[in-house]
Amino acid sequence: MCDLKGQYTKIKPEIDSAIQEVIDSTSFIKGKDVNLFQDNLAKYLGVKHVIGCANGTDALQIALMALGLKPGDEVITPDFTFIATVEVVALLGMVPVLVDVDPLNFTIDIKKLEEAITPKTKAIIPVHLFGQCANMDEIMRIAKKHSIFVIEDNAQALGADYFMENGSKVKAGTLGDIGTTSFFPSKNLGCYGDGGALFTNNDDLANEIRSIANHGMKVRYHHDRIGVNSRLDTIQAAILNVKLKYLEEYNRARIFAANYYDSNLKACSHLAVPSRVKWSNHIFHQYTLRVIDANRDELVKHLASFGIPSMVYYPVPLHKQKAFEPYRAVNGTASFHVSDSLANSVISLPMHTEMDESTLKFICEKTLAFFK
Numbered sequence: 001m002c003d004l005k006g007q008y009t010k011i012k013p014e015i016d017s018a019i020q021e022v023i024d025s026t027s028f029i030k031g032k033d034v035n036l037f038q039d040n041l042a043k044y045l046g047v048k049h050v051i052g053c054a055n056g057t058d059a060l061q062i063a064l065m066a067l068g069l070k071p072g073d074e075v076i077t078p079d080f081t082f083i084a085t086v087e088v089v090a091l092l093g094m095v096p097v098l099v100d101v102d103p104l105n106f107t108i109d110i111k112k113l114e115e116a117i118t119p120k121t122k123a124i125i126p127v128h129l130f131g132q133c134a135n136m137d138e139i140m141r142i143a144k145k146h147s148i149f150v151i152e153d154n155a156q157a158l159g160a161d162y163f164m165e166n167g168s169k170v171k172a173g174t175l176g177d178i179g180t181t182s183f184f185p186s187k188n189l190g191c192y193g194d195g196g197a198l199f200t201n202n203d204d205l206a207n208e209i210r211s212i213a214n215h216g217m218k219v220r221y222h223h224d225r226i227g228v229n230s231r232l233d234t235i236q237a238a239i240l241n242v243k244l245k246y247l248e249e250y251n252r253a254r255i256f257a258a259n260y261y262d263s264n265l266k267a268c269s270h271l272a273v274p275s276r277v278k279w280s281n282h283i284f285h286q287y288t289l290r291v292i293d294a295n296r297d298e299l300v301k302h303l304a305s306f307g308i309p310s311m312v313y314y315p316v317p318l319h320k321q322k323a324f325e326p327y328r329a330v331n332g333t334a335s336f337h338v339s340d341s342l343a344n345s346v347i348s349l350p351m352h353t354e355m356d357e358s359t360l361k362f363i364c365e366k367t368l369a370f371f372k
């Protein structure tokens with residue numbers, strides 16, 4: 001599904017010397033590369049504060065803690081996402097309220113989102129799924145109207161552009177109260193292990209986040225609140241500093257591959273190529289098709305027989321996960337027919353920064369052959 005080796009080979013000397021420098025310095029924790037990377041990413045995103053942490057799941061958890069949410073508070077998330085988005089809500093004793101998604105762009109359904117708001121709702125976590133943004137103009141409008149916080153889960157769309165209704169262009173993840181991301185190796189900006197970050201334009205929130213991620217302290221060994229230990233490793237920050245320079249190029253390579261898939265697959269009546277929304281570009285963390293009137297699981301097997309990997313993101317929507325049984329009643333009679341149908345029909349094809357035309361051609365030919 002990805003080619004991390006091919007990507008590394010192209011920048012090996014830069015990466016190797018960045019890692020070696022950290023080892024020589026022995027500043028493994030909070031070395032200079034951590035601050036440098038936070039500053040560089042903040043500049044790239046056009047956001048005031050970037051705070052590194054251990055992974056994207058921690059970033060979401062720290063965001064909920066920094067906003068001062070309490071057990072029993074309701075937090076709205078899409079039903080069709082990676083478990084991390086919702087897991088942290090439940091872990092903190094809050095109540096996850098799941099909302100169905102849009103059938104075309106797979107992000108949270110705006111109409112159903114507003115219907116799910118109750119007096120207990122304290123936050124919404126939209127997910128910019130597969131590399132394309134949720135409709136942030138609408139989400140911010142709804143959040144403002146009901147005085148609720150917005151945490152953007154931007155683990156899959158780091159570097160995507162968001163085009164606001166007022167005509168300005170901003171980077172994904174910078175419109176909500178807090179944005180979070182993950183540097184898991186296969187993400188659009190991946191490190192060589194685990195890593196994550198939070199972004200905010202709010203100075204007070206930034207201070208809270210830094211303190212929470214550091215055992216709840218502002219002054220050393222004086223703990224103001226219960227926090228966690230969540231740091232971005234210096235070695236990972238050094239790697240990310242190198243790779244951040246290539247992020248735009250990497251995202252362009254993904255867009256190239258997606259356009260190639262599109263032009264070869266869109267004529268097939270059994271496949272729906274990914275739709276593009278008008279408010280965001282798509283940087284294709286995943287290239288996800290919907291299979292129509294054909295057996296998706298057979299297609300997966302057919303591709304595998306030619307050595308072509310494919311994945312189903314996500315085969316079980318959150319409302320059907322065993323772990324969320326205790327929260328089922330909260331969702332009442334809400335309908336999840338879109339996420340249910342997506343779970344049965346989506347397939348993601350190989351998508352990474354090193355895809356060449358001959359590989360893409362082979363994958364497209366074998367995909368189309370299945371429907372002949």
Ligand SMILES: *Cc1c(COP(=O)(O)O)cnc(C)c1O
Binds near residue numbers: 156183
């Ligand atoms: C990857 C991912 C996360 C979690 O990131 P980790 O670094 O693996 O903890 C959270 N949300 C979404 C949507 C993701 O894709």
